[in-house]
Amino acid sequence: MPKQFANAQDLVAVKEVRDGVLVLRDGSLRQILMVNGMNFALRSETEQNTITSGYQNFLNTLDFPLQVIIHSRRINISKYLDKLGGFEKTEPSPLLRNQNSEYREFIRGFVEKNAIMEKTFFVVIPWVTVALPSTRSILRFIPFLKQNENAAAAAAEEKEGDFKESLEQLNQRTAQVIEGLNAIGLEAVALGNKELAEMLYNFYNPESVEREDLTIPGSEAKT
Numbered sequence: 001m002p003k004q005f006a007n008a009q010d011l012v013a014v015k016e017v018r019d020g021v022l023v024l025r026d027g028s029l030r031q032i033l034m035v036n037g038m039n040f041a042l043r044s045e046t047e048q049n050t051i052t053s054g055y056q057n058f059l060n061t062l063d064f065p066l067q068v069i070i071h072s073r074r075i076n077i078s079k080y081l082d083k084l085g086g087f088e089k090t091e092p093s094p095l096l097r098n099q100n101s102e103y104r105e106f107i108r109g110f111v112e113k114n115a116i117m118e119k120t121f122f123v124v125i126p127w128v129t130v131a132l133p134s135t136r137s138i139l140r141f142i143p144f145l146k147q148n149e150n151a152a153a154a155a156a157e158e159k160e161g162d163f164k165e166s167l168e169q170l171n172q173r174t175a176q177v178i179e180g181l182n183a184i185g186l187e188a189v190a191l192g193n194k195e196l197a198e199m200l201y202n203f204y205n206p207e208s209v210e211r212e213d214l215t216i217p218g219s220e221a222k223t
Contacts (some may be wrong), residue, residue, distance in 0.1 A: 004138070017196045019167060029166055031174050032196060033123040036187040051184050058180035067124035073202055075116045081135065122199070125177055127170040129162060130131060192214060 015025045022030040040048060059066075084104040091097045174190055181188045191199060 029127040053182040069122040
């Protein structure tokens with residue numbers, strides 16, 4: 001009898017992405033923050049002590065766990081190369097066009113031989129629902145009790161209500177974490193559905209070049 005191999009999706013703990021959160025198979029929720037890093041080594045000793053003390057105080061205010069993920073990935077430079085190609089087409093000077101072409105090929109060849117990596121920082125905020133069984137949920141497990149025709153709809157409505165309540169509690173935690181990180185000079189933003197899907201793709205396809213870059217909105221203007 002041939003072996004039955006598990007489906008790849010069965011190995012992923014995430015059930016769905018909705019309303020800016022990851023819904024896990026066990027019903028718990030995760031909200032993901034993307035955080036800008038800082039060059040701690042370039043700060044003065046006084047600034048370093050202030051940041052360290054502020055981070056310690058921030059952690060002491062939390063009554064729930066956090067997970068910090070540092071993700072290293074290859075930089076996708078295809079858009080940059082396309083931009084250089086656009087300059088080459090519109091540049092009237094033959095000399096500058098030639099220099100642009102040589103530079104573009106140098107960058108392409110360098111990246112092919114040397115993986116250019118960047119680090120992305122994420123903070124994972126959890127919410128685990130601890131709910132007592134309701135009357136409807138108990139009746140579903142008693143086969144000899146007849147249920148009315150609206151039981152399924154009522155159960156779905158109850159489930160949706162539990163989700164919204166959990167989401168509200170998770171959003172409060174997220175706001176607290178963002179405020180604490182901002183206080184020590186770290187910019188943080190909660191990822192939306194599109195960014196969460198892109199993050200999962202990057203995590204589960206580490207050998208491939210990312211389809212798009214994840215960036216904190218507005219961060220490009222500050223660089």
